[in-house]
Amino acid sequence: MDTSMKKLPPRPIDIKKRAFHWLMAIITVVLIIWSCTGIDFGGIKETAGQIAGAIFSGIFHPDWSYVYNGTGEDLLSQLWETVCIAFLGTFISAIISLPFAFWAAHTKHKHWYVSRSGKIVLAIIRSFPEIVLALMFIKAVGPGSAAGVLALGFHSVGMLAKLFSEAIENLDDGPNEAVTAVGGSKTNIIMFSTLPNLMPALISNTLYRFDVSIRSASILGLVGAGGIGYPLIIALQYRQWNRVGIILLGIIIMVVVIDWISGWIRKKLV
Amino acid sequence: MSSTEQEKLMTLPKKKLKILNWLWVLLFVAGLFISTNETKTDLGALFANFGEFADIFLQMLHPDWSYLVTVVPLLLETIKMAILGTAIGSVIAFIYSLLIARNIVKNKAVTxxxxxxxxxxRTIPDLLLGAIFVAIVGIGPVAGVLALAICTFGIVVKLFYEAIETIDPGPIEALTAVGANKIQIIVFAVLPQVITYFISYCLYAFEINVRASTVLGYIGAGGIGLYLQQTLQIFDYPKTGTIIIVIIIVVVLIDYVSSKSREALMQ
Incomplete structure (x- = not known):
């Protein structure tokens, strides 16, 4: 019997590729080792386990009296405020994002530097820390949820306009040409071809951003810009673990519900 | 053709009025009114005090470069935190995704x-995690690393398990047919198909972590955010400006490198 077929042909080896992979792996490992240096892991408090346990038991034995007591300082009204901040902030940022999106979309300009400059501006807005923005608005309009709304509204522009501009770039040219062919003006093109085609993408991206904004809005309270973050940080400072538990529970339920609703709307849109 | 018929052809068909759409618009407008009322947002107040806002901004635009020397060590700590957080979080996410992928673990109750x-x-925002971990392990970068690790976990696990579930079942069946055990199936059938996705998701999480780690210090979880808080508290906006410019440069740079390498990976 002929047994020569039993041996498999040798694997093709691409030395360059393999060397590159090893190089990347080594760089990653070195970076991780470098990161471990200089971070003091001994600094963990001995009470860490105890506090973690307290927070956990707080989640399972929440402070129910805090859920609603009619003073406006309770969990439900704070969560409602958080939702309102996110809603209004997202709305403001969606409006501001539109012109930025057309600026950053490269299919709308003849010169490459126009859209590139727009993209850089958006990247800078995205990287500007939200908390600092919130503090700046607190200076302007005073502490409270209004500052949170404005901070969210301006910060979200960076991400939302980027998503919008990608949607614009993906638009089909056909409808625009059709409108031009029957004698439509620039405004007609935008009214009858660009906007109707863009609408589903705009709404779905805005809804997605609303999900993110809900999470951001619950953070902004940490600096005094309204929402659920403020009572949480107070409860943490005063070591009221039961209250921390109920607030966390509230945030989790709120985020899950909002995610679910916006996912449902997005599904209906497509 | 009669003239009325001709007229009919000249006019466009009327759009059907959809009541449901109007209902949505109504709901939306109502939401706007309610939330404006609830948050007491008054754009007039913003414009009235805009000078104040612009003043801070202008001060930040004149950064204090001598402060750069002080900032750099904490900047390095920030990047270290981001790397460590990403590494820890993605290792956990790797194992966890294998456990919740329905084409690997067949037990529906477990998954x-x-x-x-x-x-x-996944629902808890990064800064809240940071605040909680500061309360648990105390002020310092360890709290930040733990918060970032959990964030990374949340991001990577969702993307990665979805990637695992969409792989081609052929190789798994082939290995099952020749009698391979679970680990062999994972190593030789699953991982070769998804490992590039995993690396790409880790890089994506790293981008988000760099952003998040820059503000974690604000609540005491280590990194450059500490100086952000200190300078903002004493209204030393030129120094805040320096920090923000450094943060923006680092974030944009890392974003760029990471997104380029993700593109290269996916080719």
Whole structure:
């Protein structure tokens, strides 16, 4: 019997590729080792386990009296405020994002530097820390949820306009040409071809951003810009673990519900 | 053709009025009014005090470069935190995704419960995690690393398990047919198909972590955010400006490198 077929042909080896992979792996490992240096892991408090346990038991034995007591300082009204901040902030940022999106979309300009400059501006807005923005608005309009709304509204522009501009770039040219062919003006093109085609993408991206904004809005309270973050940080400072538990529970339920609703709307849109 | 018929052809068909759409618009406008009322947002107040806002901004635009020397060590600590957080979080996410992928673990009860846990973890925002960990382990970068690790976990696990579930089942069946065990199936059939996705998701999480780690210090979780808080508290806006410019440069740079390498990976 002929047994020569039993041996498999040798694997093709691409030395360059393999060397590159090893190089990347080594760089990653070195970076991780470098990161471990200089971070003091001994600094963990001995009470860490105890506090973690307290927070956990707080989640399972929440402070129910805090859920609603009619003073406006309770969990439900704070969560409602958080939702309102996110809603209004997202709305403001969606409006501001539109012109930025057309600026950053490269299919709308003849010169490459126009859209590139727009993209850089958006990247800078995205990287500007939200908390600092919130503090700046607190200076302007005073502490409270209004500052949170404005901070969210301006910060979200960076991400939302980027998503919008990608949607614009993906638009089909056909409808625009059709409108031009029957004698439509620039405004007609935008009214009858660009906007109707863009609408589903705009709404779905805005809804997605609303999900993110809900999470951001619950953070902004940490600096005094309204929402659920403020009572949480107070409860943490005063070591009221039961209250921390109920607030966390509230945030989790709120985020899950909002995610679910916006996912449902997005599904209906497509 | 009669003239009325001709007229009919000249006019466009009327759009059907959809009541449901108007209902949505109505709901939306109502939402706007309610939330404006609830948050007491008054754009007039913003414009009236805009000078104040612009003043801070202008001060930040004249950064104090001598402060750069002080900032750099904490900047390095920030990047270290981001790297460590990403590394820890993605290792956990790697194992966890294999456990909740329905084409690897067939037991629906196990995957279901693990998925609920995952979804709960995913909902908590990074800074809140930071605040909680500061309360648990004390002020310092360890709290930040732990918060970032959990964030990374939340991001990577969702993307990675979805990637695992969409792989080609052929190789798995082939290996099952020749009698391979679970680990062999994972190593030789699953991983070769998804490992590039995993690396790409880790890089994506790293981008988000760099952003998040720059503000974690604000609540005491280590990194450059500490100086952000200190300078803002004493209204030393030129120094704040320096920090923000450094943060923006680092974030944009890392974003650029990471997104380029993700593109290269996916080719």
């Amino acid at each position: 279901g419960i693990l998925r609920i846990i995952m979804n709960i973890i």
